[in-house]
Amino acid sequence: MKFTITTPIYYVNDKPHVGHAYATIVADTFARYHRLIGDDVFFLTGTDENSQKNVEAARAAGKTNIQAYLDTQSAVWKETWKQLDISFDDFIRTTEDRHKKGVIDFFNLVREKGDIYKGTYKGLYCKGCEAFVRESDLVNGLCQFHKKTPEVIEEENYFFRCSKYRDQLLSYIEDNPDFVQPVSRRNEIINYIRDHFEDVSISREKSEWGIPLPIDSTHVMYVWFDALINYLTGIGFGWDEKLFDRYWPADVHIVGKDIIKFHCALWPAMLLSAGLPLPKRIFAHGFFTIDGERIGKSMGNAIDPLEIAQIHGLDVLRYFLLREIPFGGDGDFSFARLELRYASDLAKGIGNFVSRVLSLAEKISYSYEKNLGEHEKEAQEACKSAHAQWKQGFEAYALHDCLDAAWDLIRHGDQFIDRTKPWSLITNEKTNAIQIIGILVELVQQVSVLVYPFMPHTAEQIWERLGIKNTQIIGEHSIIGSWRSFKISHIQRGSPLFPLTR
Template sequence: MYISYIDAQFMMLHTHMVQKPQLFGTTSSPFVLKDVCSPRHGRPLYVTTPIYYVNDVPHIGHAYTTIAADVMARFWRFLGWPTWFSTGVDEHGGKVAQSAKTKGVPTQSYVDHMAEIFKSLVHVLDATPDEFIRTTEPRHHHAAQELWKKLEQKGQIYLGTYSGWYAIRDEAFYSKDEIQDGKAPSGAPVEWVEEPCYFFKLSSWQEKLLTYYRHNPEAIRPKERYNETISFIQSGLKDLAISRTKLSWGISVPTHIGHVMYVWMDALTNYITVLGYPDTENEHYQTFWPHSVHLVGKDILRFHTVYWPAFLMAAGLNPPAQVFAHGWWTRDGQKMSKSLGNALDPFSLVQHYGSDAVRYFLLREMRFGQDGDISENAILQRYHQELKNSLGNLAQRVLAFIHQFYPQGVQSLENSFLDQDHEALQTWGRRALPYLKYCIEQEDLYGYIDLLQTSVQHVNGYITRFEPWKLRSIPEKALFLSQGLYSLCVFLRDTALLFSVVLPKSMSVLLEQMGEQGNISKGSYLRVGAPLSQGPWPKPHPLFGSSEE
């Protein structure tokens, strides 16, 4: 008997001990599926990307965050649990006004055009947000101004004069200690600004923020970003300038003519605008805000883990449940930039490789939270070795064999004795679900893919040893062969369901080739481990063609 094992490790999940599922070998399981994944035990998920700044066209970082958020949202919907996924664009600030001026177009026309480009990126990536917000929308102006008024009512804002360094590229204020060689820590050029402005009493929230994070260490992930935030807060918080008088393109301060809200205070409010703020008693807000997960790049960590929770706490609102800051991409070992001419256009990548391949590569190439490098060779290698020659090969060799020799399909033999390996194949998907859920909860998207891909590789090896082409000629093995093929198909169908959150297009095609509904709807986890569709099935064709197509 061929028995291979995926490395086993135990994880505590709520009150259940979840074991990373072994593909072959014992099928005993330390969890009860209905207790871990059923809708009656489901909790909501509100996952957001940053709202992307429209001073320039989308880049690979925008695609990366959007895909990650989409995978999380798709999996939560797959479980049938309440889900809200929001993305959008930030259309205010000095950089945007500068970009419009450079192009010689009215600022509103410019942002309208750019918003459509960012919306089209969502579409080509096959992302499925429930909300696409623009900060020029009236509802957002209302929400941001109401937040300002709440802070003012609570005595958190005062009038002063700002004299210091400001980086238009970052839309951020910096202290003199942070400026080196005339540049901000990000490398952005800075300019000296002197103007009357309103300040938020950020300094008074230093100890309150430290106390909050000490009691909620999971509120910032990964751990190094938590440590970075704590270190920044401990270094001393200074009151924050939150209005500008030398800028007109933005949301007006509601109680003071001539002042425009600081773009970050404006932009961050989007996360509660889409939930109906200032009405915090509505069902939508009450359902999702306590379960908010902000996915952001590590370059905007400070705004999300210091300024944003301080604004909210000062207004009498709860801070976000979690902020997860992911890493940066380099290309062939170099930082991507326009000046180097090595920036990657996500639209071109999708056009060349397909959306599934881009989604897969970006989440598979590095662990979410770390930095990574992207190259044409790396994309091709992942495409050929893991999508085409592993997952695609498994589907084709199993379904082509069945189409040729079992044109009416394979049937489950309910009363037959199940070989241990066959039982493992048929139960693997349901045993894997709680572990995959744990991966999503931990933002371990690499781990999610790794379990599925490793299992596919093991099953490819198993087929080589199972040798169905030889068993066909042995009459006494007919029952064993039929049950084995059925078990392989259950594994393949379940893998397609579980992989669909990462590879929605190709897995839809695979399910249809097995006579099943290609659409993954709310609560589709119930299809995992269910009986297969009756044959005959359509003639199969390769899921992944040439990467040049």
């Protein structure tokens, strides 16, 4: 099966903070899971560069060459994702020719449909949102997301006739309960489309930066109209039809909850107009705070994810974010919690379990044992149910269920060791000891597969110690979740995966 996943494209007026890293790591986790089970994956991320925000940031930094500024800034984002080992398949920039060409093609499809017209618009505009906002959206006269007073703007613009798609969109959302996720966001979107979804201005006059309209070069494309199309141009629209046909529609767009309206209303209306299939799902993750405070440049607490990865380890950062922030809900980041999670779940959890088993195996110079005796059935059942829960969790976008499944299996393994005490059997009941250790080795292998999407480096380290190559597991559909696929021998214990004293 094919699986296409995207992150939002990020503004380059700032460098990535841990909130951006979270969304991107979530997408990476799904991408890795799907590659692991043998799916044909396309994982897209990129940068949004035609925003007025970026131009202002370039000015503020004293740069006169806007494109050069964007090049440098975009490279920072790409490099950060590489350092964080984000396994993206492409990185789209909205200033690239392939994107601009696709946007023009797309615009022409919508225009041919009769969905572009010229009109005058007067309304409140929030620069932070880069969107017109309604009086009723304001909190004490301020944008709820940017805490700023919107400007009153009156312009003659080109409009996209999205109201034409209101009913079609509402019935689509009705018929496809998975389209807007989590479900708590669904009613918000339905109300918005039903009561407030009006034609949107899609051009700006006198804007110095952006993609000129093919029908009027004195106007540039409104940044959201342009940016959303990245999901198409990033996978070939307008430049590689075969690639596009292979990977569109996206299986899921991962977005922040502040941009869900654009993704669940404007974007599908654009696609309906252009006659293209809609994405299968839009998943909004929550916001998170740092020690109780909302992250943001203005807050001065925008934590650099690279720094955390350097100090604590990449897999520790990944694990912490994915474990601690309920997927779809809001969460809080704190270093105190990170230390707690590290000690309890990693050092004393998976780290200790792997180390206990591999030391036992090393002690008896374990080599593949065919007959695992009376306890095999029970262990096999535990793996089977953990695997089923893990798989179900991924399919239902419930990452917590997947992590629970892995840690339940670790606990099962620990309890099995405590109960059978294999170390006490090595001298007098060697056969029994070998069988128990054989089961434990298999449990370690099974756990490593379950944690791979979340903590790829940890899984790879375990495989190395078990003498398994990545290529023997990743993409090998028949092996994932099956019992004893590898004849494991020559185990190396190695150093602790998550040492308690660092």
